Amino acid sequence: MLEIKNLKVALEEEDKQILKGVDLSIEAGSVHAIMGPNGSGKSTLSYVLSGKDGYEVTEGAAALEGADLLDMEPEERAAAGLFLAFQYPVEIPGVGNMTFLRTAVNAQRKSRGEEELSAADFLKEVRAKAKSLKIDADMLKRPVNVGFSGGEKKRNEILQMAMLEPKMCVLDETDSGLDVDAMKLVAEGVNALRSEGRSFLVITHYQRLLDHIQPDFVHIMADGKIVKSGGPELALEVENNGYADILAEVA
């Protein structure tokens, strides 16, 4: 599904290398987790995959189902099936959440040559999906993320993911700022989307989200590189011993 090869990324504005050769291969239907200390480059990886400005790929490649991701505009990557649940979802005053969702869904359908969803069908689908994430009508009406609590913003990300039905979902610290109940809701939302043709890259700082979303593989990222990979037990190791041991071991 997603092939990342020796990806090296620097900041455009300053001469600073952030990703120093990331290799990652995610097959269809699997869930990979990336853990790592703050500042290790996890968000940068998610931004570079989704096409945010400000980063320069100095070496390496990233492909989604064989197509060169790095050569596409952000909206093309989305249409190709990539989705990023933001660590810090953006507030958009003046744009209703519903309008935002419908615009996004229809934009993707259009770029795939599909017909736009009728207003009625769209509404029905949003309502059902919002309900399972405990997103009420008011949150759908309000401007995108404006005045949302941390947890509401994250649930709103998952709602977008559920509506857009991407193939490759990247979740950047979707657990941060969530209480236990909200985390369960989010995890259920993610688990409901798990399927053979859909892969996940779950970025998290803590192990606790992975109790709810069982990963197939866990990778540890430090200083711009994946320094260790393993099964779910690796997350437990982090939980019990912190990052220091692992980092010392690979140093």
Place this chain on the structure above:
Amino acid sequence: MALAKMKADTTEARLSGLSLPEGAAWANAARADAMDRVCRMGLPTKRDEYWKYTDPTTLTAPDAAEAALFHNDEGPLFDAVDRLKIVFVDGVFDAEASDDLAGEGIEIARLADAMSADIHWAKDLYGVLEARGQQPVERPLAALNTAMATDGVVIQATGKVGKPINLIYLHKDVRSDAVLHNLVKVEAGAEVTLLETGPAAARFSKQLEVEVADGGAFHHVRAQGRDHERRAVTHCFARIGAASTFKSFTLTFNGVLTRNECVLEIIGDEAVAHVAGACVGDGGDFHHDDTVFITHDAVNCESRQVFKKVLRNGATGVFQGKILVKEGAQKTDGYQISQSLLLDEDSQFLAKPELEIYADDVACSHGSTSGAIDEDALFYLRSRGVHPDEARTLLTLAFLAEALEEIDNEVLAEDLRDRLEGWLARHS
């Protein structure tokens, strides 16, 4: 001295060859008084403080510059609304194209007819609010309008008026130089909605004097249309009574020069006055100026100014807004915001917000901002698959939304929103 000379020359050049229109005795007197004001003040020049950001030269020139006709393939605005249509072509009333000047709760007449009647209520309003509005800042172009106008409508609302009155200003002659003057008198407890639409003329001088009596309500929604080379200077003078409502919204598309002055005087307690505007301009020859002056002279009143401008490819926006709270006008709630969205570095927004307060128990605030499209929001939309042009349009509409929300009538607001969406899609 140089300024005085420049003013004198400008005024003389403009007035030479002009003669005052003839009408009933009261009308002749009103026009002569207005002309006296013009001569005393002199016409504005670009050296005047009040015209620091907007060059009035083409507005004071003896002749109007040509303005090509814009072929608009959109249907008439507000067509879905049942309204009384009054049509002016290049500033001249078109009886054929207009509805009958009659309606429920209302008396309407052509200005020309009112001004040739020996006795008419218009006598107490025509040029009266304009003359009051010359203090503390002079507005000579308004006085010139009062002196020279022959056409327009006078509207007296005596009850809750059934349907909105739509003044439709068509532009057919590339050289037209139109002067219109409208009066609206909202009697106590009465309510009326006035719509104004259309490009009007190559050069358009338009004045509206509005008296809102106690408990009355005046709603005003205006769209200044799309001809790229048109010029307009408009004035709205309103006197607002106790517990009454005055709400005015203007949307401006295109035009090389638009100066909209709005001068409100709140004289009765518990009154509410809102003035809002949005404009969209594309190109170095777009210049749009909102100049607002609100005087609070009563207790417990609220005024609100919300202005938003979208400027691209070197367009210029100007906002001069003042709230004057007189001594004794306690509990005044005055709010003012002016914002521009600059879609590139060549466009500019010049703002001069002012507060002058002589009462101690008031809450007044003002703010002014200029900014570009929020890059984070743009990326967020794109990451969801939205094309950048569509994303920019959506964000631009979102920026304008706060101004459009000032319109109470959702049907009218929706119509304007659709037009804006169309404009933004064509200019992305």
